[in-house]
Amino acid sequence: MADDNQGIYFVDEELLARLMGTDPPEPKAVKRPASAGGLAKAVSLHAEGRLEDALQAIDDALANGEDKAELFAARGHLNFELQQFEKAAADYAEVSAVQPDNKAASYNQGICLEKLGRHEEAAAALVKAAELDQKRWEARYALGVICLRLGDADRALAAFQAALQLDSKNERAQFGKAVSLHMLKRFDEALDLYRKILPSNANSPELLMNLISLGIMRKEDSKVRDYSERLLRIRPQSRPALEGLATSALFRGDFKSAAHYCGQLVKIAPESFEGWFNLGLSLQKAGKPDSAVQAYAEALKLRPKSEQAQANLGIILHERGDLEGSRQAYTRALDVAPELPGVLWNIALLCERQGNPAEAIEYYERLLAVKADWEDAAYRLGYLRLQQEDYSRAVSAFETCVAKRPDWAEALVNLGLAQWRLENLDAARESFEKALALQPKNSEALQALTAIATVQRDHAKAMEYHARLVTMGEHHRELAFNLGLLLQDHDQHEAAARVYQQALESKPELPEAFLNLGYSLKALGHDTEAEAYWKKAVQVKPELATA
Numbered sequence: 001m002a003d004d005n006q007g008i009y010f011v012d013e014e015l016l017a018r019l020m021g022t023d024p025p026e027p028k029a030v031k032r033p034a035s036a037g038g039l040a041k042a043v044s045l046h047a048e049g050r051l052e053d054a055l056q057a058i059d060d061a062l063a064n065g066e067d068k069a070e071l072f073a074a075r076g077h078l079n080f081e082l083q084q085f086e087k088a089a090a091d092y093a094e095v096s097a098v099q100p101d102n103k104a105a106s107y108n109q110g111i112c113l114e115k116l117g118r119h120e121e122a123a124a125a126l127v128k129a130a131e132l133d134q135k136r137w138e139a140r141y142a143l144g145v146i147c148l149r150l151g152d153a154d155r156a157l158a159a160f161q162a163a164l165q166l167d168s169k170n171e172r173a174q175f176g177k178a179v180s181l182h183m184l185k186r187f188d189e190a191l192d193l194y195r196k197i198l199p200s201n202a203n204s205p206e207l208l209m210n211l212i213s214l215g216i217m218r219k220e221d222s223k224v225r226d227y228s229e230r231l232l233r234i235r236p237q238s239r240p241a242l243e244g245l246a247t248s249a250l251f252r253g254d255f256k257s258a259a260h261y262c263g264q265l266v267k268i269a270p271e272s273f274e275g276w277f278n279l280g281l282s283l284q285k286a287g288k289p290d291s292a293v294q295a296y297a298e299a300l301k302l303r304p305k306s307e308q309a310q311a312n313l314g315i316i317l318h319e320r321g322d323l324e325g326s327r328q329a330y331t332r333a334l335d336v337a338p339e340l341p342g343v344l345w346n347i348a349l350l351c352e353r354q355g356n357p358a359e360a361i362e363y364y365e366r367l368l369a370v371k372a373d374w375e376d377a378a379y380r381l382g383y384l385r386l387q388q389e390d391y392s393r394a395v396s397a398f399e400t401c402v403a404k405r406p407d408w409a410e411a412l413v414n415l416g417l418a419q420w421r422l423e424n425l426d427a428a429r430e431s432f433e434k435a436l437a438l439q440p441k442n443s444e445a446l447q448a449l450t451a452i453a454t455v456q457r458d459h460a461k462a463m464e465y466h467a468r469l470v471t472m473g474e475h476h477r478e479l480a481f482n483l484g485l486l487l488q489d490h491d492q493h494e495a496a497a498r499v500y501q502q503a504l505e506s507k508p509e510l511p512e513a514f515l516n517l518g519y520s521l522k523a524l525g526h527d528t529e530a531e532a533y534w535k536k537a538v539q540v541k542p543e544l545a546t547a
Contacts (some may be wrong), residue, residue, distance in 0.1 A: 037066055042074060051078055069098045076108060085115040103133040110142060119146050130162070137166035137173070144176045153183035156513040171197045175207065187214055203234055221251040237268045246278055256283035265300070273302040277309055289316045307337040311346075318346060323354055345377060357384045368400075375404040379411055386418055394418040409438040413445055425452050441472055441541045463495060470502060493523040 037511065040062020045054035054187035058075045076091030097103050110125035123146050127250050129139040144159030157180035163173040178193035194207060201207050208231040215224035228244030235241065242265040249258035262279035269275055280295035296313040300306060314329030330347040333340060350364035364381040367374055383399030398415035401408055416431035429452050435445040446469050453462035497517055521529045 008218065009063065037061055038064065039066065039070055039074060042078075046078065051082055056076055056081075063189075069095050069102065072098070072106070073102075073108075076112070080108075081114060083115075085112045088112045089116065092411065101132060102159040103129065107136065107142070110139070110146075114142070114146055114149075119149050120482040122146050123150070135166060137170065140166070141170070141173050141176065144173070144180070148179060148183070150210070151183075153180045156241060157184065168398065171201065175204075181211065181478075182210060182214070187217065190214065203231070205231060205234055205238070208234070209240045212240055216244065216247050219251060221248050222249040224251070224424050230446075239265065239269050239272070242268075243274070246282070249277070250282065253285075255282045255286035259286055259288075262295075266295075270298075273299050273306070276302065277306070280309070280312060284312060284316060289320060292316055305336045307333040307340060307343075310336070311343045314343070314346065318350060323350055326350060327354075337364075341367055341371045341374065344370070345374070348377070348380065352380070352384070357388065360384060361388075368443065372400075373404060375401050375408075375411075378404075379414075382411070382414055382418070386414060389421070391418045395422065407438055409435045409442060409445075412438070413442065416445070416448055420448065425456060428452060429456075443469065443472060446472075459495075482514040493521075497521060497524065 025408060037059050041111070042054040042057040042061070045051075055075060055078050063069050072091045072094040076088045076095065079085070079088035079091060087113035089109050089383070092105045092112060095105035096109065099105065103230055105128035106125050110122045111483070113119075113122035113125060115318065123143055126139050126143040126146065128141065130136065132137065140163040144156045144341065147153070147156035147159055157177060160173050160177035160180055164170060167173065174193055174197050175467050178190045178197075181187075181190035181193065190210075194211050194214070198204075198207060198211070208227050211227045212224055212231065215227060224244045225248040228241045228248065231238050231241035231289045232245070240254060242261050244257045246261035246265065249255070249261060259282035262275055262282055265275040266272060266279055275298035276295050280292045280299060283289075283292035283295055291497050292314065293316055296316075299309045300313070303309065310329045310333035312325045314333065317323075317326035317329060327347065327350055330343050333343045337343075344363050344367035344536065348360045348367065349362060349425070351360035361381060361384050364377045366383070367377045368381065371377075376454050378397045378400040380399065385394035385397055395415060395418045398411050398418060401411035402415060405411070412431050414437035416428045419425075419428035419431060429449065432445045432448045432452070435442055436449065439445070446465050450462055450465040450469065453459075453465060457546070501517065517533045521527075521533065
C-alpha cells in the first residue's frame with residue numbers, strides 16, 4: 001500500500017460540526033409583555049419569523065437607551081440565526097463589555113468566532129466562559145473541538161477531560177477525548193474509548209472511520225473489514241470504507257478483491273493518488289501487468305515524483321522485457337530517492353542483463369554504501385570485479401560475503417579464485433578447502449586445489465584431489481598433464497603414467513601426453529611401449545621428431 005494510514009484520524013469538517021453541535025448559542029433575550037418596549041417587540045417579531053424586522057426593533061430600542069446587555073444578547077442571537085457571525089460576535093463582545101461576568105456572552109462569542117475560523121480568538125473566549133461558569137461542560141467541550149482544529153491535541157485532551165469531569169457519561173466528550181488520544185498516538189487508549197461508545201453510536205460515520213484507521217495501523221484484518229462494511233452500508237460510496245476494504249484484502253493476500261475495491265475507489269475519487277497506486281499494486285500482485293501499468297501511469301500523473309510508483313512500474317516493465325522502459329522508471333525513482341536499496345539492486349541486475357558491467361558495478365557499490373549487509377550485492381560485485389580482472393577488489397567483495405555467511409561455498413570458491421589470481425596461493429588454498437568442506441563434490445574447488453598443489457609441488461595432495469575428480473567422472477587433461485609433470489619430477493613414474501593415460505582419455509590426440517607417457521614408461525623399463533607412444537606423438541605432431 002502507498003499509505004498504511006498510521007496515525008491518520010478523521011477530524012474533518014463534518015466530524016467537527018458533529019462535535020460542535022448545531023444548536024445556536026444560548027439566547028440572552030427573554031420574553032416580555034408588549035408594553036416592555038423594543039425587546040418585547042423584537043421577541044414578537046422573531047416568533048413570527050420576521051428576523052430582519054426584529055433586528056430593526058432592537059436597533060430602535062438601543063437608540064432609545066433601553067437595557068444594552070439584553071438587547072445586544074438578543075441581537076447576537078438573531079444575527080447568529082441569520083448566519084451573520086461577524087455581527088453576532090461583535091454583539092456578544094458588547095454584552096461582555098457591559099457585563100464582564102456574563103456567563104453566556106463569552107461562550108456565545110466563542111462559538112461565533114469558531115464559525116468565522118478565528119480559532120485562537122474563539123479559544124480565548126471559551127477559556128473565559130469556562131472560568132466564569134465552573135459547571136458549564138459545553139464551554140470546555142467546545143474548547144476541545146477548537147483545539148482539535150488548531151492541531152493542539154494536548155490542549156484538546158485537557159479540555160475534553162475537564163468536560164467529562166462535569167458530565168462523565170457525555171459521549172460527545174468521550175469521542176472528542178478519543179480523537180485527541182488518537183492524534184497523540186496513544187492508540188490503545190483511543191481504541192478503548194472508541195469501542196466503549198460504539199454500541200450506542202453504531203451508525204456514526206466518524207467513529208467507524210477512526211476505527212478503520214486504527215485497525216489498518218494494527219493490521220487487524222477482520223476488524224477493518226467489519227467496520228468498513230458497516231460504514232459502506234451507511235454511506236454506499238464512502239472513500240474510507242473502500243480504502244479499508246481494499247487494505248483488508250491486501251492484508252490477507254486477496255489481490256483480486258483489493259483490485260475490485262480500489263477500482264471502485266478511483267471511480268469516486270479519481271484524484272486519489274493512493275487509490276490509483278493501490279489499484280496498480282493489487283493488479284500487479286494479481287498477475288495483470290498490463291492493467292497495473294495503466295493504473296501506475298494514472299498515479300504518476302497525480303504524483304510524478306512518487307519513487308514507489310516509479311519503482312513498481314520499473315519492476316513490471318523489467319519482468320516484461322522492456323529493459324529501456326524499466327531503466328527509465330528506475331532512474332526516475334532514484335532521482336527522487338537516490339538511496340532506495342531495492343531499486344539500486346534491480347537497476348544493477350538490469351545493467352548486467354544489458355551487458356553494461358561497469359554501470360552495474362557502480363549501482364552495486366551505491367547499494368552497498370547504503371546497505372552494507374546486502375551480501376547478494378557484494379557477491380555480484382565480486383563476480384563482476386573478477387571478470388574485469390580487478391582481483392584485489394574482488395577479494396574484498398567476496399570477503400564481505402563470507403563474513404556475513406561463512407557457509408557460502410560459491411563465495412568461498414570465487415574468493416579463492418581471486419586470491420589465486422593475486423598469487424596468494426596459501427590464502428586461495430584455504431578458501432577452496434573451506435568450500436570443499438561444505439560441498440565435498442565441488443568440482444571447481446577440487447580442480448583449483450589440484451592445480452595449486454601441483455604448483456606448490458605437493459604431489460601427495462595433488463594426487464588425492466585428482467583422484468577424487470576422477471572418481472566423480474571429472475577428466476581435465478590440463479590438470480592431469482601438469483600433475484604428471486610433477487610426479488615425474490618426483491620420480492613417481494608409475495603414478496605419472498596413470499595420470500597421462502587419464503589425460504589421453506579426455507583428449508586422445510594430445511602429443512605432449514604421448515611424449516611424457518613414453519618417458520615414464522621408459523623409466524619403468526617398458527622400452528617397447530615407450531617407443532610406441534613416442535611414435536604416436538610424432539605422428540600427431542611431426543616437429544617432435546627432432547626432440
